[in-house]
Amino acid sequence: MATAFSVRMLLFSSLFLLPISVFSQNNGRVAVGSSITATTGNSSSWLSPSGDFAFGFLPLGGNDIFLLSIWYAKIPDKTVVWHAYEDNNPIVAPKGSTLNLDASSGLVLNNPQGGEIWKSATFGVVANGVMNDTGNFVLQDKNSGSVWETFNNPTDTILPGQTIERNGKLSSKQSESNYAKGRFQLRLQDDGNLVLNTINLPTDFANEPYFATDTTAGTVEGSEGKQLVFNNSGDLFVLRENGGRFILTTAKGVSARENYLRATLDFDGIFALYAHPKTFTGNASWSSPLWYQPVDICQTLLEGAGVGVCGYNSICKLKPDNRPTCECPKGFTFLDPKNLYRGCKPDFIQGCKEDELASPRQDLYDVEVLINTDWPTSDYVQLKPFTADKCNESCFHDCLCAVAVFRSETCWKKKLPLSNGRVDVTLNSQTFIKQFPPMPISYDKEKSQTSVIRVESLLLGTSTFVNVVLSAALCLGFGLSFSYEELQEATNGFTEELGKGWFQRGMQIGSGVEVAVKRLNYVMQDVEEFKTELNVISQTHHKNLVRLFGYCEKGQQRSLVFEFMSNGTLASFIFADIKPSWRQRIEITYGVAKGLLYLSIERSIILRPPYKEHEGVERATIIPIHKANAKSPGYAHVEISRLLPKTLETLSCFATGWRFRSCVLHSASRSLSSLLPDPFDLSFVIPSISASHLCNAILAEDLPSTLAQRNDSHHPTNATATISIAVLEERSWNEFLMLRL
Incomplete structure (x- = not known):
């Protein structure tokens, strides 16, 4: 009998326990000691009784980072109506974090290692929490009074049944997917006026309103605003001290019983009322705004000290749905392509330099x-x-x-x-x-139809260096062999000196061109080796490089024959009393970089600067072209090491970029293919071009210690040329023009 009685009592008690258990899961009540975990499973949120709202961890763009928030649980896009925040930043948690309900501290968020991320500012002892069907999560004391709730700490949205008191506010997000505090605010000021304004982040300094209800103290006593109210019927209004209402909008025939309603200050600065059906089939979405302010934010928002709707240097336009869109004028680009409201930056720098x-x-x-x-x-x-x-x-x-x-x-x-x-x-x-004018040439598509002055140049050294600028028009293989007598006769006995070791002549080659002859005196090198190295150089083919026509070999007296360029040296061009324009300087530098890049990467020829101690860019012969459309810009300089006397040891050493004084025994007699690359070659030329005055070679004590002590023979070839091409190719004029500062 006792056993039968016990069984009957157990079954009888279970009739009460089951409803209590079901009720505890569906009344939205959360007991002290309860917790949820940041995962993608069902244990990551607490639901309201109807299941309309969820409070917990919402994945952000993946399953590793979660936003502590409240969202609509039954609609596909999980629209967030509240999120935890601190110091203008949303509270996000890594996977495995836990949110605990504690009697003394309220809500406490800990990371997987147990460290505290955030906690609610609770006043009083917490008895339990409640996730309401209004979308409000409340921490209650033992008398069911509120000690903390999300409705009193709003973010960008207000829901039916919610109010905002004086000095309360809504703050926009920074963008559609960035929950950090944005630039726009809805505030019920202390004087009762409801306003929309921007703030100057990271501070809360408020600019002049771009919308206001003007519900301040007037001739009628008690006319100032007391609360912003969003009632359960869907009406949105400012409640005055005297009980009067300043109506912002009504639900306009949209049933609050059949639709979710929310009023949100969007990231673009528009305060709007939206509706979404509670019962739907297929792909339902939020309605177009039932009401919004301002009507034309592009015209309404005018700030003396602010940045406007779209940030600096941008243009605000209205789309057909009256939402703003931001554009950059030609010559400007977005600061952040992922957030078009941050503004634009100019693609070049203006200045007032002499x-x-x-x-x-x-x-x-x-x-x-x-x-x-x-x-x-x-x-x-x-x-x-x-x-x-x-x-x-x-x-x-x-x-x-x-x-x-x-x-x-x-x-x-x-x-x-x-x-x-x-x-x-x-x-x-x-x-x-x-x-700024557009870039004249693309590196990959070298097709230019512009009539702007092009500068073709040779960086040519002293008698110790042959800095050769080659031509893409050169046929495969090396050019003509001339006798010493032919060159002597053609140059009138080498009487017309173009530069140190250079002589002009009028000479018929094929259809007839003018040439320049470079004499190489006392070169100790095997003839066949000399021809082999010249053959390597002659097989470079690039339309940006000037022609090497041939050579002359007579014992130790050797000469090279080039196409003659009539405009003189680059030094005379950039150091003249009337300075070249910045556009011309940019094109010169662009051409330098293209020539270096072609020779060093596409042809695997090692490059060398024409520097030795106390010798600068002015000693290099750089020859501009004589016709605007004759050639695209391009220059290079190549060391033919076997043409150098072995006594010139320090020159080759300095060219490698090592500390000058530690390399005096370095040999300059290695073959062309074994020379170390020089990342400083173009960097010596650019400052002189940009500054339009002579920039001498960098001394050893001026070099960074890490570079001065470097002895790695495998550092990247001609990094300077490659970087310069990349900068200019992307039309990032700022990086180049900053050189003039």
């Missing part, structure tokens, strides 16, 4: 013309009466002017950074944007 002022302005800039585009807070001078042509010309010749806007006989000149950019069809204006 050498720029001395250069022809048409070589420096082009002008892009836009219609009805303005940056209204970036003016620094206003000219009136004026014409459009004069406005354009005034900006073009003003080194401070980046943009000029003309309308109604008035010219507004603007300087960088440009702020609050927008398109306004009512302006009836012309906008002139100063920008």
Whole structure:
């Protein structure tokens, strides 16, 4: 009997235990000591009674990082309505982290190693937690009073049943997928005025509002705003102190019982009301905004000290759905291609250097013309009466002017950074944007149709170096062999000296071209070895390199025959009283890098600078071309080591970039194929080109200790040339132009 009675009592008690267990899982109540873990399973969240909302760990772009948040649990996109935050940053946790409900501390988030990541600011002893069907997670005391809740710590969204008190706020995200605090705020100010404004991150300094309800104290007592209310019927309004309402919007026939409703301050600065059906089949989504403010944020947001909707140097435009989109004007690129609202950066640097002022302005800039585009807070001078042509010309010749806007006989000149950019069809204006000319040549597609001056050059050394610039037009194999008498006769006895060891002649080769002859005196080298090395050089083929026509060999007197370039040396070009434009200097450097890159990588020829102690770029002969469209820019210099006297040991040593004084016994008599690469070759030339004055060779004590002590024979060949090509090829003018600073 006792046993039967016990069984009946057990079965009877289970009738009560089962409903209690089911109720404890579905009433949203969370007991002290409960925890959830950051995983992709069902143990990563606490659900509301209806299952509409979940509180816990939401994966962010994968399964390793989780956002501590509240989201709609029944809709596919899991829209977040709240997330934990601290110091403007969202609280994220690695996989395996745990959230515990503690009686004294409330919610405590620990990483897998047990370290504390975050905890709720709880006042009082916690008896339990509740995840409500309103989307509010509440920590309650033993009397069911609230000691902490998410509705009192909102992020970017307000839900039906939620209010915002004075000095309360919503803050936007930085982007659609970045939950860090953004630039836009909705605030109920202390004076009762509900405003939308931007802030200057990382501070909370608020700029002037771009929307306001003006619910401040007026002639009617108690007219100032007390709360922002979003009631369960879907009405959104400012409740005044006297009980009156400033209606923002109503649900407009959308049933709050059949739809999820939310009002969100979006990352683009628009405060909008959305609806999503609770019951749906197929692919349901949030509606277009039922209501939003401001109507045209591009025109409404105008900040004297802020960056506008889209950041500096950008243009705000409205899409057909009246949401803003951001664009960069031509000559500018996005700071962050993944976040177009951060603004744009110029692709070049403007300046007022004396050498720029001395250069022809048409070589420096082009002008892009836009219609009805303005940056209204970036003016620094206003000219009136004026014409459009004069406005354009005034900006073009003003080194401070980046943009000029003309309308109604008035010219507004603007300087960088440009702020609050927008398109306004009512302006009836012309906008002139100063920008850098496009790159003349692509490295991969060397097809240039421009008529800009091209500079073809040879970096040619003293009698101890032959710095050879070659031509792509050269046929396979080495060129002609000339007798010493032929060259002596053609050059009138070597009487017309072009440079040290150089002589001009008028000579018929094929259809007839002018040539320059380089004499190599007292070269101790085997004739066949001399011819072999010249043959290696002659087989380089590149349209950017000048022709090597032939050679002469008579005992120890040897000469090389090149195509003659009539414009003189680069030194005379870049060091002249009238400086070359920055565009010309860039093209020169671009050509240098292309020539070096071709010779060192495509032809595996080792490059050498023409430096020895106290010898600079001015001693190198660099010959510009005589026709604008004759050749693309290109230069190189090649050491033919067997042509050098063995006594010139220190020169080859310094060329390797090692410490000068430690290499005095280094031999310069190795073959061409065994020479060490020199990463400094182009770096000696670029500063002289950019500064337009002589930059001497770097002394040993000026070299970084790591480079000065280097003796690795396998460092990358011509890193400087490769980097320069990459910089210029991507049109990153800033890196090159910074050299002038």
